Amino acid sequence: MVVPTVAHREVAEHFLSRGASVLVEKPMAPDSAEAEALLEAASRAPGILQVGQIERFNSAVRAARPHVSRPRFIECRRVAPFSFRSKDIGVVFDLMIHDLDIIQWLVGEPLVRVDAVGTPVLLRHEDVANARLVFEGGCVADLTASRVAAKAERALRIFQESSYLSIDTMAPRARLFRASEKFARGEVDVSRIAPSDLGDPREFLFKELISLQELELSPERPLQAELRAFADTVRSGGAPEVTGEEGLAAVRLAERVIEGIAAV
Numbered sequence: 001m002v003v004p005t006v007a008h009r010e011v012a013e014h015f016l017s018r019g020a021s022v023l024v025e026k027p028m029a030p031d032s033a034e035a036e037a038l039l040e041a042a043s044r045a046p047g048i049l050q051v052g053q054i055e056r057f058n059s060a061v062r063a064a065r066p067h068v069s070r071p072r073f074i075e076c077r078r079v080a081p082f083s084f085r086s087k088d089i090g091v092v093f094d095l096m097i098h099d100l101d102i103i104q105w106l107v108g109e110p111l112v113r114v115d116a117v118g119t120p121v122l123l124r125h126e127d128v129a130n131a132r133l134v135f136e137g138g139c140v141a142d143l144t145a146s147r148v149a150a151k152a153e154r155a156l157r158i159f160q161e162s163s164y165l166s167i168d169t170m171a172p173r174a175r176l177f178r179a180s181e182k183f184a185r186g187e188v189d190v191s192r193i194a195p196s197d198l199g200d201p202r203e204f205l206f207k208e209l210i211s212l213q214e215l216e217l218s219p220e221r222p223l224q225a226e227l228r229a230f231a232d233t234v235r236s237g238g239a240p241e242v243t244g245e246e247g248l249a250a251v252r253l254a255e256r257v258i259e260g261i262a263a264v
Contacts, residue, residue, distance in 0.1 A: 005086070008025070019045070019047055021047035021050075021233075022048075026051060026052050026054070026247070026250070027093045027254065031255065035252075050230050050240035051240075053098065056101065058222045059219075059222070061167060063174045069161075071158045072138065072160055073141070074141040075159075076103070076141065078095050079147075079153050080095065081149060083147065089125060090125030091145045092131075092257050094147060095147060100250050100257070104253065109136045110135065110136045112136050116259075128147075131257045155168055164176075164177050174217065175215065180210060
């Protein structure tokens, strides 16, 4: 179902009430009140409601997911030139909501604080925004979104003990960096190495101290994976990969970011 965000609830409820299953594009609704109403309608309907948070199906994100373990810091940057679409919503609901959903999915802990700034450039809604999220377990996430950038970039970096992940969802590409086996065995003492001992410091770093693994990606495109997952769920009657509850959580968090922007 692809209609303007303001029409998501009306159109989705129409089909759900007639027994159809619905894949509703992100954001699930323009605000949490409408998202809650849509979720309630879905709970009474025989069909399935899946939310189109398509970056969950990006091959780079899916390849990185098994390697995420208690992230401490997450950095997201999602910027692009103005597309002249989604003019009824700001950049938080247009672009940042992808990363808000992914971060909540990866961290899996209650959120305790949201700080945000943003500004309109071309429209009355914010076109540029930055948010800082703090989770109960101590993980901090920093997100930047812009739809007035000179070129597109979609980067996600996840830092955790002894490793970090670098994800490019445009390429797509996912890399895992972690301490080398030699370093883990204590065979290299960094404190005893002087710059004069090295030829190319970068070569030494990635040969002796840090292992770099290019993660294998599925050739399936995100939209194909999303539609296949939806069709499989409809056939099986199981839970969708992105539930209505998760869609609602993303909308609620986006609202908190916008509230933070307004409070500055």
